[in-house]
Amino acid sequence: MTALSTESADSPGVRHVKRPTPLRESVYEALTEMIIDGTLERGRHLVEVELAGILGVSRQPVREALQRLNNEGWVDLRPGFGAMVHVPAEDEVDQLLAARAALESESARLAARHATKENLAKLKDLCKVGAAFHEAGDTDGAVRTNGELHSLITQLSGNRFLVDFAGQVDRRVRWYYTPLAPVRGAASWREHTRLVKAISDGDEDKAAQIMREHTEHTRKAYHEYQASNDAPAPAATDKKPTTRRR
Structure with a gap:
């Protein structure tokens, strides 16, 4: 019986089987x-x-x-x-958004230095799409596009550590931002448009400043939202999630 030969991962004909997600x-x-x-x-x-x-x-x-x-x-x-x-406790939100402001203001500054015409076109398209989702009342679409825009700006920084750190807080920021989207939506997308223009103009300091102000507006809006919705949470039996299959 002939033994099977061992091939390296780069050998022709080798196919890696994708493992199913646990x-x-x-x-x-x-x-x-x-x-x-x-x-x-x-x-x-x-x-x-x-x-x-x-x-x-x-x-x-x-x-x-x-x-x-x-x-x-x-x-x-x-x-x-x-x-x-x-x-989340209020100081927990403040700490996360403070970390986000530091990461993303630097990302915006570097994006203004490195962004190409193609990158800028993508940012502008995301602004249009996000504003359209907001006007249509599609909160999920607006929140998703908001995340894509911030993520792209971080990627354009060219700093892989900023990308890694920002990725660690992205989901938590989405959690905090989702209930704010209908309230912050219009103002948020106007701020995004100003931010993208600063990046397009190559104005590093202005891009960083707008991003810091943008994050601060979100922080304030979160606290105002919490203050106006300080009612007790509904009992577990009051609302049942939609059945999902995985």
Whole structure:
């Protein structure tokens, strides 16, 4: 019997089989997005068997996902009570947005130095798309496009560490920003347009300043939103998430 030859990864004919995503990872991703988009609202009591039924999985990957979400601050695990969606404290929001302001103001400054005509065209298109989503009342579309614009500006900085750090806070920022999108929308996209113009003009200092002001406006809007919506969270039975299959 002839032995099979060993080929290197670069050898002709070699095909890598893409490994399926582990179930616990898929459950983690699904629950994270449900928290971000508000399907699982802040303060909600999370019941493993209920979540397993919604996602069409067993309780084990849900339990593993909840543990990871707890470690990352999305969920609070309380002995004798179970899991609850984390309710951010005001200083927690301030700290994250302060970190974001530092990262993204520098990203904007460097983007003004490095952006090409092609890059600028993409930024301008994102501004138009985001404003259109806002006018149409499509909050999910506006929030998604907002994230894409900020991400592209960070990428244009040319600094891979800024890209890595910004990526770590992106989801948390989306979580904070989602309920603000209908309120901040029009002003936010006007600020984006001014920001893109500063980048287009190659004005590094102005781009950094506009980004800092933009983040500060979001921080203030968040606190105003929280102050006006300081009602107790609804009971877990008041709202059931839409069934999703993974």
